[in-house]
Amino acid sequence: MSSRNIYLTPEEKEEAIILSRSLSQAKRMIIKEGITDAAILKQFIRGEIEKTKHGRIDYVEIVSMESLEGMNMVKKDDTLIAIAARFGKTRLIDNIRY
Secondary structure, three states: OOHHHHHOOHHHHHHHOHHHHHHHHHHHHHHHHOOOEHHHHHHHHHHHHHOOOOEEEEEEEEEEOOOOOEOOEOOOOOEEEEEEEEEOOEEEEEEEEO
């Protein structure tokens, strides 16, 4: 839980859960469905956040954990999926490793 959550309205807080949920779902898509195309995964995450009323995306990136360079294809043990989004006036960040 981010300390920034105290700045969210109850509705924004409820919507902001989509950040961790979309990251977890993207990881499941990689593991269970074998989807490794970074563009597909980023589009999925963007689509989930865009469904919210208050969420505005700053970035959705898939990068190498070693170099922090963007990746076209996800690689096991070297992938970081990172999100920054605003809900109302509050900027939240989240990430997940694969």
